[in-house]
Amino acid sequence: MKKHAYLIIAHNNWKILERLLILLDDNRNDIYLHIDRKSDLINFSNNVHNANLSVFHEIDVRWGDVSQIQVELLLFNAAYCKGSYSYYHLISGSDLPIKDQDEIHAFFDGHYPAEFIGFSLGMTCDNRINKIHIFPRYQRIKNRCANRVLHLLRFFCIFLQNILNYNHYELNDKLIMGPNWVSVTDKAVGLILSKKSIIMKQY
Structure with missing residues (x-):
């Protein structure tokens, strides 16, 4: 079974995040969730039963700051070290899928090994x-x-x-230029992590 890793960066909108986790709760998925260190965790409840969920609360993420890249690299590294996934989806805690997991997995199985990265020319x-x-x-x-x-x-x-x-x-x-939200393969994540020091120096 080809598994997917969902890497979620969240800082508020707990009701949406809870709904997102329910929609991703599938044994074909592992979920890596970072909740901003500034955020109050009291309002967060874990309703995940089928997917493996790892929660991080390490980085104080600021808008327009390198901390946004640090948290992305942290999540990519955590997932990459745990196992080989066919796809890694970097999303925000305010995102919700518009398709069910069967359709999502079928789509990515049919397009593997394409990398889904948005950019503007x-x-x-x-x-x-x-x-x-x-x-x-x-x-x-x-x-x-x-x-x-x-x-x-x-x-x-x-x-x-x-x-x-x-x-x-x-x-x-x-x-x-493009959005930081991506769906990329294990090979792409390996390349990103191999350039970690260059990325941090650049940004």
């Missing part, structure tokens, strides 16, 4: 991508005064890089 290398951004962990803080100070510091940092003509990427670097 024609991406421009603008300041969002080509400059170093300071304090990314604090993009969404509630203190208005601190927010203004950080905004000014970030603006000055980008301004200085533009004056110095600093570019994070070379002109010949090929950049492709």
